[in-house]
Amino acid sequence: MSSSAAATFSSLNAIPPPPSSFSSPANDKLFSSSFPAASPFLGSSHKPRSCVLSAPSPGRRSHAPVVAATAPNAIKEKLAQSPASSSNLLITKEEGLVLYEDMVLGRSFEDMCAQMYYRGKMFGFVHLYNGQEAVSTGFIKLLKQEDTVVSTYRDHVHALSKGVPAREVMSELFGKTTGCCRGQGGSMHMFSKEHNLIGGFAFIGEGIPVATGAAFTSKYKREVLKQADCDHVTVAFFGDGTCNNGQFFECLNMAALWKLPIIFVVENNLWAIGMSHLRATSDPEIWKKGPAFGMPGFHIDGMDVLKVREVAKEAIGRARRGEGPTLVECETYRFRGHSLADPDELRDPAEKARYAARDPVTALKKYMIENKLATEAELKVIDKRIDEVVEDSVEFADESPVPARSQLLENVFADPKGFGIGPDGKYRCEDPKFTEGTAQV
Numbered sequence: 266m267s268s269s270a271a272a273t274f275s276s277l278n279a280i281p282p283p284p285s286s287f288s289s290p291a292n293d294k295l296f297s298s299s300f301p302a303a304s305p306f307l308g309s310s311h312k313p314r315s316c317v318l319s320a321p322s323p324g325r326r327s328h329a330p331v332v333a334a335t336a337p338n339a340i341k342e343k344l345a346q347s348p349a350s351s352s353n354l355l356i357t358k359e360e361g362l363v364l365y366e367d368m369v370l371g372r373s374f375e376d377m378c379a380q381m382y383y384r385g386k387m388f389g390f391v392h393l394y395n396g397q398e399a400v401s402t403g404f405i406k407l408l409k410q411e412d413t414v415v416s417t418y419r420d421h422v423h424a425l426s427k428g429v430p431a432r433e434v435m436s437e438l439f440g441k442t443t444g445c446c447r448g449q450g451g452s453m454h455m456f457s458k459e460h461n462l463i464g465g466f467a468f469i470g471e472g473i474p475v476a477t478g479a480a481f482t483s484k485y486k487r488e489v490l491k492q493a494d495c496d497h498v499t500v501a502f503f504g505d506g507t508c509n510n511g512q513f514f515e516c517l518n519m520a521a522l523w524k525l526p527i528i529f530v531v532e533n534n535l536w537a538i539g540m541s542h543l544r545a546t547s548d549p550e551i552w553k554k555g556p557a558f559g560m561p562g563f564h565i566d567g568m569d570v571l572k573v574r575e576v577a578k579e580a581i582g583r584a585r586r587g588e589g590p591t592l593v594e595c596e597t598y599r600f601r602g603h604s605l606a607d608p609d610e611l612r613d614p615a616e617k618a619r620y621a622a623r624d625p626v627t628a629l630k631k632y633m634i635e636n637k638l639a640t641e642a643e644l645k646v647i648d649k650r651i652d653e654v655v656e657d658s659v660e661f662a663d664e665s666p667v668p669a670r671s672q673l674l675e676n677v678f679a680d681p682k683g684f685g686i687g688p689d690g691k692y693r694c695e696d697p698k699f700t701e702g703t704a705q706v
């Protein structure tokens with residue numbers, strides 16, 4: 266590293282200055298006493314405890330003011346505006362149609378996955394995203410191709426929103442060579458270099474450090490390698506249950522310390538398999554952990570794509586301008602069991618019904634029609650087109666070839682000699698006895 270590069274690199278360690286666009290005297294005052302009363306959890310009957318922080322004691326190093334907000338004032342005002350006249354609307358017709366199409370694609374694709382899974386076309390665990398579409402669409406449709414997305418095992422719809430063709434996602438689920446990972450990843454490991462979707466991670470929390478590393482790369486390119494046009498951001502999606510894992514805290518710390526261009530998006534669907542978030546977490550308001558590390562935190566209605574989008578715009582803009590990370594907690598709900606193997610017997614039917622009534626796809630459709638952004642007929646045309654895309658993806662996946670047995674170890678080891686390759690120089694997997702006694706291949 267050159268000395269100038271080293272100097273710039275070391276400046277990454279500087280404590281970030283106050284985030285100007287989020288700071289206000291009112292918030293500074295609040296910081297010294299307590300955070301504003303957060304919006305209660307939208308769909309749960311839980312009453313959040315108030316979070317009281319004491320003022321920094323005089324002898325301690327004081328951090329830059331941090332802000333806890335459910336939404337900055339500008340966004341709140343915009344969201345509160347009556348959608349009566351088209352000039353007050355949060356979206357144009359074209360934007361609305363893009364959002365609607367993406368959400369319908371996510372929903373229809375997942376419904377088709379359920380059918381194909383029960384017909385035995387897919388293997389392993391398959392986790393569907395139904396109900397959470399507003400989060401994926403609200404964030405990812407604002408991104409550029411060069412921006413990075415990191416997902417979890419609930420990743421099909423993030424891949425679709427990021428532009429990975431439905432054919433490639435379905436083929437991956439079928440374990441076929443035409444899949445985005447040539448059939449080697451499966452449901453939980455969607456990946457596309459071209460679309461900068463860098464996983465699909467089955468271990469919870471595993472994607473957060475990877476996302477933090479991707480955001481570090483963008484900053485390094487811009488500040489050290491002097492690629493001035495590198496304003497790429499990274500969006501990391503993960504669940505509420507994951508926020509009690511260590512990687513989450515470690516990465517919030519590093520991202521704030523180095524002002525990384527990253528948005529941590531918590532898809533709080535209130536459940537981690539069968540464990541209620543409200544039962545498992547000392548302070549269930551996850552957004553508050555942003556300010557604790559010196560970054561803004563937001564809690565938004567994740568069933569409303571327009572609200573998600575407004576906060577996403579603010580957070581993505583902030584990251585692109587080099588102002589650092591943001592934590593966004595989207596309160597959402599999954600409409601199906603944890604995975605397709607889950608009979609979903611633990612959640613209260615009344616809770617499920619409450620969220621079903623707030624279906625994000627139906628809500629956007631209603632908004633578009635009521636505000637004359639689209640007619641029912643126009644939206645039906647999109648529904649039909651998406652049905653065809655999804656049907657086509659199944660036909661394509663079904664007709665595609667399965668990988669050759671010799672592909673089994675590709676991309677598994679940097680150098681398969683010594684493990685995957687036997688003393689005779691041949692791939693061990695080609696030995697018919699290779700998997701004997703372990704699994705049916």
Ligand SMILES: Cc1ncc(C[n+]2csc(CCOP(=O)(O)OP(=O)(O)O)c2C)c(N)n1
Pocket residue numbers: 419467468469470503504505506507508532534536537538603
């Ligand atoms: C490190 C690790 N521990 C445990 C598990 C088992 N596990 C799979 S999903 C899950 C719950 C995660 O819940 P959440 O983060 O809320 O995501 P959601 O499934 O609700 O989208 C757990 C504990 C895992 N995959 N990885």
Ligand SMILES: [Mg+2]
Pocket residue numbers: 504505506532533534535536537538
């Ligand atoms: Mg969850």
